[in-house]
Amino acid sequence: MILEQITMDDFTAGLDKTRTVIIPFGSVEEHGPHLPLGTDTIHVYEVCKEVSNLIPVFVAPPIFYGVCRSTRNHPGTVGISPASLRALTADLVSDLYRQGLRDFLIISGHASGLQLSCLTEVGEELLLKYTDIRVAVLSIVDLAMDGWQDVIVTRDDSHAGEVETSVMLHLRPQWVGEARPQEWPQFPKHLLVRDKLRYWPGGVWGDASQASKEKGVKLFDLSVNALVHLIQDLDGDSDR
Numbered sequence: 001m002i003l004e005q006i007t008m009d010d011f012t013a014g015l016d017k018t019r020t021v022i023i024p025f026g027s028v029e030e031h032g033p034h035l036p037l038g039t040d041t042i043h044v045y046e047v048c049k050e051v052s053n054l055i056p057v058f059v060a061p062p063i064f065y066g067v068c069r070s071t072r073n074h075p076g077t078v079g080i081s082p083a084s085l086r087a088l089t090a091d092l093v094s095d096l097y098r099q100g101l102r103d104f105l106i107i108s109g110h111a112s113g114l115q116l117s118c119l120t121e122v123g124e125e126l127l128l129k130y131t132d133i134r135v136a137v138l139s140i141v142d143l144a145m146d147g148w149q150d151v152i153v154t155r156d157d158s159h160a161g162e163v164e165t166s167v168m169l170h171l172r173p174q175w176v177g178e179a180r181p182q183e184w185p186q187f188p189k190h191l192l193v194r195d196k197l198r199y200w201p202g203g204v205w206g207d208a209s210q211a212s213k214e215k216g217v218k219l220f221d222l223s224v225n226a227l228v229h230l231i232q233d234l235d236g237d238s239d240r
């Protein structure tokens with residue numbers, strides 16, 4: 001049940017089937033010279049929509065903007081502050097709660113540590129505020145990396161490389177450019193750097209030359225299956 005597609009009556013009927021909602025979070029950020037700025041959001045949202053075709057679950061509209069740190073200076077990256085992300089997430093969960101939802105899967109297509117720490121922080125606060133909810137916070141990478149490792153050949157592939165290029169060749173081939181770059185950033189250890197482009201000029205972390213549409217289909221299906229299982233496990237476990 002995709003919220004923007006259903007009616008008031010569908011929503012009410014849906015609450016009889018499930019009290020679980022997935023809230024997908026993404027980013028508007030550079031993904032190398034070959035992938036669209038909306039890659040993270042498109043990826044996670046398409047996985048969630050497919051899951052809703054398979055099991056009863058609500059899917060909220062995706063939050064396109066995220067907290068971007070290391071890609072911030074690259075052209076096209078448009079982010080929001082951690083404070084905005086925390087406030088928006090708390091508002092959305094609170095209003096979904098008011099509408100009857102009780103289990104919240106907060107899943108981010110943007111696997112940034114800062115983004116995930118903001119979402120986790122809000123999740124912990126919400127657990128204290130509402131005593132009858134459950135909250136899961138995860139990235140799409142956390143969700144399916146174990147299975148993905150059997151499909152991809154690149155080690156340390158995390159941004160616009162083999163995984164994301166493959167998935168976008170499956171989901172939006174018309175939006176994927178010709179370039180297949182290979183790059184790993186060279187950030188100094190521990191030090192936060194102002195000039196991020198100096199250490200990561202191309203904005204790719206991994207090897208896009210290993211990508212293929214066939215791998216994209218497999219990676220996507222692994223994510224869908226992992227999310228279905230996660231929801232079924234939550235549904236079968238009544239511990240709140």
Ligand SMILES: [Zn+2]
Nearest residue numbers: 039040159160
């Ligand atoms: Zn990405």
